[in-house]
Amino acid sequence: MKKKNSEMKSFLKKNDLICPLQKCKGASYFRVISCWFIFVISMLFLSGCAVKPYVPVPGDFYTQEADWAIINTDSLNIFVHPQSYYGVAQNTASSYFTLYVRVKNKSKKNISLNRSSFSILAGNQQFDYIPLEIILGSLQNYSLLRYYQDPFASPIPANYDKYLQDIQQQYLELVNSYFSFGELLPGGSKEGYLFYDKKIEQYNSFELDVWGTKIKFVRK
Incomplete structure (x- = not known):
């Protein structure tokens, strides 16, 4: 009995030193290796x-400060940095390059x-911010195309009322989140998004003019 126990302990110690992959035999071993290889390649591709x-x-x-540029007069x-739009109108806003501004x-x-x-x-190309009216117009066009791109579709979808409510919510959200120019009261502040041509994202750097002050942004 003692001999069997000592043999079992010897076997366990010996196998504890074996890599788990080495315990796999034949096709099973190659499947594990292949899965790990695909996983590593995929992660490298996604990170790139x-x-x-x-x-x-x-x-x-x-x-x-972090990814903010701050101008003090x-x-x-004035605080500004590139920031993706988040909210219920994200589908519409994703068609644009966006800056977040706080004054x-x-x-x-x-x-x-x-x-x-x-x-x-x-x-070497100048991009001016896009007026709010055009952003809201693109939201309206998106809503029309979504429901009426099929000429044989029902003229009034069953859930159209709810869809109109969703569009109205997106409409109001865009109005409230768009940066508002005009009068700024003493001690007051304004903040919001400015929308630009998506083409800006093709470049690794750009320069922003903030009331005469040039700010350079680069990808890092």
């Missing part, structure tokens, strides 16, 4: 295809935020 975010390059007239604090009035008087700014220069 992942879109790298834009971050600001340090400059003389603005500071950098006597009267304004705070530090002064004791009203400040008018000039609309003729926030242009982007990428690949």
Whole structure:
């Protein structure tokens, strides 16, 4: 009995040192190896295809904090960075390149935020932000195409009322999340998205003009 126990212990110790893959025999071993190989290749491919975010390059007239560029003037604090749109209207917003902007009035008087700014220069081409009316129009076109692209479809789908409610919710969300120019009250702040041509994402860098201050963003 003692001899059998000692033989069993010897067997276990010997097998504990064997790699689990080495315990697989024949086709089973090659299946495990193949699965691991495919997994590793897939992860390397996905990491290579992942879109790298834009971050600001340090400059003389603005500071950098994480992926934010911050401009401090006597009267304004301006924060800006590229940020994807998140919300119920994401399907529509994903057709555009988006910036998130936050402006705070530090002064004791009203400040008018000039609309003729926030242009982007990428690949020697200028991109101005797209007016809200066009963004809302693209939402309307998307809603029409979704339900009426089939000429033989029912003129009034069964769930059309709910769909209209969803579109209205997206419409209001876009209006409220779009950056609003105009008067900024003392101590007040405004924030929201600006929308641009999706073509900007083809470039590894771009320059943003914020009321005369040039901010450079690069992919990292």
